[in-house]
Amino acid sequence: MAAGLAALLDDIAALVKAAAASADDVAAAAGRASAKAAGVVIDDTAVTPRYVQGIEPKRELPIIKKIAIGSLRNKLLFILPAAMLLSQFIPWLLTPLLMLGGTYLAYEGAEKVWEWISGHHEVEADDQPGIDSTDREKQIITGAVRTDFILSTEIMVISLNEVADEPFWSRLLIMIVVAIAITVLVYGLVGLIVKMDDIGLAMAKRDSEGAQRVGLGLVRAMPKVLSVLSTVGIVAMLWVGGHILLVGVDDLGWHAPYGLVHRLEEAVHGVGGIGGVLAWLVNTLASAVVGLVVGAVVVLVAHFVPRRKKPAETAAH
Numbered sequence: 001m002a003a004g005l006a007a008l009l010d011d012i013a014a015l016v017k018a019a020a021a022s023a024d025d026v027a028a029a030a031g032r033a034s035a036k037a038a039g040v041v042i043d044d045t046a047v048t049p050r051y052v053q054g055i056e057p058k059r060e061l062p063i064i065k066k067i068a069i070g071s072l073r074n075k076l077l078f079i080l081p082a083a084m085l086l087s088q089f090i091p092w093l094l095t096p097l098l099m100l101g102g103t104y105l106a107y108e109g110a111e112k113v114w115e116w117i118s119g120h121h122e123v124e125a126d127d128q129p130g131i132d133s134t135d136r137e138k139q140i141i142t143g144a145v146r147t148d149f150i151l152s153t154e155i156m157v158i159s160l161n162e163v164a165d166e167p168f169w170s171r172l173l174i175m176i177v178v179a180i181a182i183t184v185l186v187y188g189l190v191g192l193i194v195k196m197d198d199i200g201l202a203m204a205k206r207d208s209e210g211a212q213r214v215g216l217g218l219v220r221a222m223p224k225v226l227s228v229l230s231t232v233g234i235v236a237m238l239w240v241g242g243h244i245l246l247v248g249v250d251d252l253g254w255h256a257p258y259g260l261v262h263r264l265e266e267a268v269h270g271v272g273g274i275g276g277v278l279a280w281l282v283n284t285l286a287s288a289v290v291g292l293v294v295g296a297v298v299v300l301v302a303h304f305v306p307r308r309k310k311p312a313e314t315a316a317h
Contacts, residue, residue: 049190049194049229049230059137060191060194061195063141064187064190064191064194065187067148068186068187070141070144070148071145071152071186072183074145074148074149074152074153075152075156076179078149079152079156080156080176083153083160083175084160084168084175087171088168091164094161095251095252097157098157098158098244099245099248099249101153101154101157101244102154102240102242102243102244102245102291103295105150105151105154105238105240105295106237106238106241106242106291106294106295106298107294107302108147108241108295109235109238109241109291110238110291110294110296110298111295112234112237113234113292113295114299114303154240155178156179159175193229194226196218196222196225197218197222199215200216200217200219200222201215201219203218204216204219238287238291238292239284239288240287240291241291241294241295242287242288242289242291243284243287243290243291245290245294246258246261246287257290260286261283266279268282
C-alpha cells in the first residue's frame with residue numbers, strides 16, 4: 001500500500017511538473033506573440049488618453065474602466081473566436097482582414113492630419129446642443145471601444161500569426177493570456193497617464209519641498225505629455241496601418257514594395273553603432289508614408305467625392 005501511495009505521489013508530481021512546464025511554455029509563447037504586436041499596443045496606449053481629455057477628473061477612471069471592459073469583451077467574445085475559426089479553417093482570409101484593419105487605421109491617422117492642415121475638426125460632444133454628460137460619456141465610450149475593436153483585432157491577429165504552429169487548444173490558451181495581459185497593460189498605463197496630474201497635485205500638497213517640486217512639475221508637464229501622446233497616437237496609426245499593408249501585400253505575392261523597403265534598410269544597416277536604429281527608422285518612415293498615402297486616398301473618397309456630387313444631385317431635383 002505504501003508503495004502504491006508513493007507511486008501515486010510520483011504520478012501527481014510528474015503531472016504538476018508537466019503542468020508547470022506547460023504554463024511556462026504558454027507564458028513564453030504569449031510573451032513572444034505580444035512582442036510582435038508591440039507597435040499596435042503603443043498605438044492603443046497613445047490613442048486612448050485623448051478620449052478623456054476635458055472630462056471631469058472624477059469620471060476619468062470610470063470611463064477608462066468601461067473602455068477596458070469593452071476592449072476585453074471585444075477580444076474574448078468577438079475577435080478571438082472569429083480569429084481561431086478563421087485560422088483553423090480558412091487561414092488565407094486572415095491577411096486580407098488584417099489589411100482591411102490597417103487601411104482603417106491609415107484612414108483615421110490621415111483624417112487627423114487633414115484636420116491639422118485644414119483647421120477643421122470634428123464636432124465634439126461638448127459642442128453639440130442637447131447632449132448631457134451621461135450621453136457624452138456614452139458617445140466617448142462607444143467611439144473608443146469601436147476604435148479599440150480595430151486595434152484589438154490587429155493585436156490578436158498579429159499575435160495569432162506568431163503561434164500558428166501550436167495545437168488548437170494551446171493557441172486558444174495563449175491567445176486568452178495575450179488578450180487579458182495586453183488589456184491590463186494598456187489600460188493600466190492609460191489610467192496612470194490620465195491621473196498623473198492628480199498625483200502631482202497630491203504631491204504638491206505635501207510638506208516636503210522635494211515632493212512639492214516634483215508634484216508641480218508633473219502638473220505642468222502633463223498637458224504637454226498628453227499633447228505629445230495624441231500626436232504619437234496619430235503617427236502610430238499611420239505607421240502601424242502602413243506596415244500592416246506592406247506586410248500584407250508581400251504575403252499576398254506582391255513583393256516589390258516591401259522589397260524596396262528591405263533594400264533601403266540594408267543600405268543603412270551597416271552604419272557603425274547606429275545601423276540597427278537607422279534600419280528601424282527607415283522601415284517605420286516607409287510604413288508611415290504608405291499609411292499616409294493610402295489613408296489620404298480613403299479620406300478623399302470618404303469626404304470629398306460625396307460633397308462634389310451634391311450640387312449635381314440638387315440640380316437634378
